Amino acid sequence: MDKAFIKKYGTLLLLAAGAGIIFQLPYIRETFYVPIQEAMNLSNAQMGELSAGYATMATISYFIGGLVADKFSARKLLTFSFLATAVLGWWFSTFPSFNTARLIFVLMGVTTIITYWSAVIKATRMLGSSEEQGRLFGLQEGLRGVLNWLLVLGMTAVFVRFADQVVGTQWAIRVCAIAVGIIGILNWFVIEDTKAEENAESIKDVTLGMFKQLAFPRVWLLVAIVFFGYSLYGIFGYVNTLAINVYGLSAAGGATLGAFRYLIQAFGGIVGGFIADKIGSRLKVLIAGATLTGLSYGLFLVLPEDVALLGVVLGNFVGGMFAIYLIRSVYFAIIDDAGIPVSRTGRVSGIVSALGFLPDVFMYTMIGGWLDNNPGKSGFNMTFIYAIAMAVGCIVMSLILSRVIKRDKDLHNAVDTETVAAAAE
Template identity: 65%
Template sequence: MNKAFVKKYGTLLLLATGAGIIFQLPYIRETFYVPIQNAMNLSNAQMGLLSSGYATMSLFSYFIGGIIADKFSARKLLTFSFIATGILGLWFSTFPGYTISRVIFVLMGISTIITYWSACIKATRMLGTDEEQGRLFGLQEGLRGIMNALLVFGMTAAFTRFADEVAGASAAIKVCSIVVIIIGILNFIFIEDTKKEENSESLAEITKGMFKALLIPRVWLLVAIVFTAYSVYGLIAYATTFAQQFYGLSAASAATLGGVRYLIQGAGGIVGGFLADKMKSRFKVIIGGCIGLALSFGLFIVMPSKASLCVMVVANFFVGLFFIYAVRSQYFAVHDDAGIPINMSGRVSGIASCLGYTPDIFMYTLVGSWMDNYGRTGYNMTWAYAMIAAVLCAIITFILSRIVKKENAQKTA
């Protein structure tokens, strides 16, 4: 095993581990929704507003992060990001009240995005050739899931040690926060500093380039792919809460499912990535995955609320997870298919993330109010929303694939 191979995939493993674990804290509701809700006595709409506060700050942070990724040292930025997020997580583990918790989530919108996200995507693209993009992003998504699973199982073990679910949730958040801080230290030790000549563009030139990228039509299609696929990804997380409320799933089992979902992320991401490279098309993986997702959400709508169907609900959740992680592993890999040059990778991924992740701002508050006001019907409205988003994602991806195919045919003519 040569040194270059070890360095390449060792770096990928560290990037993947960080990419998963750093987002555990702002998205902690996905694993411990009910215990946190009970600990702070919050409504579903208020739980949604915590996420919306994080998302609103993230919206600006993605854009700024795209500029920063093409300018500053990854090592220093990543180290700051993890340590700051870990400290905020320790603060949240004390459940300091709704208002302060909103402030914490807003600050996480800075610490987990500006100094991390676009730099991570650019670093992943730079690890390999055009032919390797599918597997690199697939492996990153898959390894991210496996490392997340290990962390969530550790958090669940901490949660179940306490009879009081409030104390258990606090302990789980502390475990996550400490791991995040440790990852920050590892980034400082192992990530190489960017050479000065690699950051030769001035901040003004990079910022100008960011706005120029907004004039490229394909960039807007990449934004639309992320927007629709991310909507589906965000909504599938409610399946465990759905199973708890209508099919008798216990809180401990729901937390365990939070860990299992990341193992499925490992499978979906890796299979999706290698399949994309084998078929020589990241587009086909996204389109096929979205069709599977639309069918999976449709099944949630037609299933009656019977405890005996709990296993079927969980199995359908797993199928949906496999498809969404296969799709998610490729929606930044298609930047290469769309002809986005590597020196624009940070800013284009910043734009795609900034605008593509905007469902975070309104979606959780909207579906939270549906669930509060309409019960089971509110969940069905949520699943219908997800179905529409999945179908739109498939259509937009098909349109982009036709544009790229047409452009390539003109170049070779």
């Protein structure tokens, strides 16, 4: 087999493995929300505060991650990131006090972002040409889903082996922490040491250069698209809780559903990426995904509170989750559509990540309050109305960016035509 092919897709697999497994711990609520909530006796608002603490620190970390990555060895940074996150995950598995748990999640906002995320988007983009961006990002999302699925299946198998749900949850989290630690060790032996660039910009120049990107309207359109798209993804995690609390799904069934979503991620991510490259438009795939996701949330909104409808809820979960991963497969690939030079990918992706992922800072606390103050399905209905608004926003911003790209392309073609005509004279 061609060595270049092995290197290219081996690197992609490593990027997907890191991004998939390391984020399981700070987002553990997506699979074990109810068991963790009951084990620690937390309200929905407190569960949201844990996520908000992580997200607040992550937002800061997105901005500074690129600066750190330029100054230190990638091998050392990645190894530290995974091993430190594994230790924090094991600590959380002891179910400490709420304030201690908040500290753990804030620290994970450092260990999972600064030393990893800043490089992953640029590294993926640089693996192929402009025509390959959809499939590269889609394959990364898909591979990430497969690895997440296998990990969560293992965590769920451990969870159901214990009669005591608290002990089962503890050991499920510990399995995840062990997996993260193993990835850290592999990074130490597989990743080559990198040397600092001889002519690297100073931290001041890099920081100023990053903030200069805020002057470009396209960057703000990218921020808006990721903000709305990421909101749609984050809200879908509550469908698991809805199925348990309103439609009678068991806690073990909820954990299994949490694992199944990653299998959908694998399929949706790969399909979305390849379709985008086939039709030559990542934005069309994004718009289609946002439309289907909005319709899925609309169905959840109108479904009555009846345990007999659990099958419909689960079916809609599958369809909606597939649509969401169509969005996730391309919402960073559109950096290429927007005409952002590769040399500015790291800075732009840092800004887009920091501002686009802001829903993590406030959304879960807000939704947790809705669920606490509006028992039954009414709190979930408020959440779904908000989600539909996010879907509309994603569609509108995507259409605007599409118009901007088309306008600039037409202008460029017109200039080229005039230049040819002038040369002919």
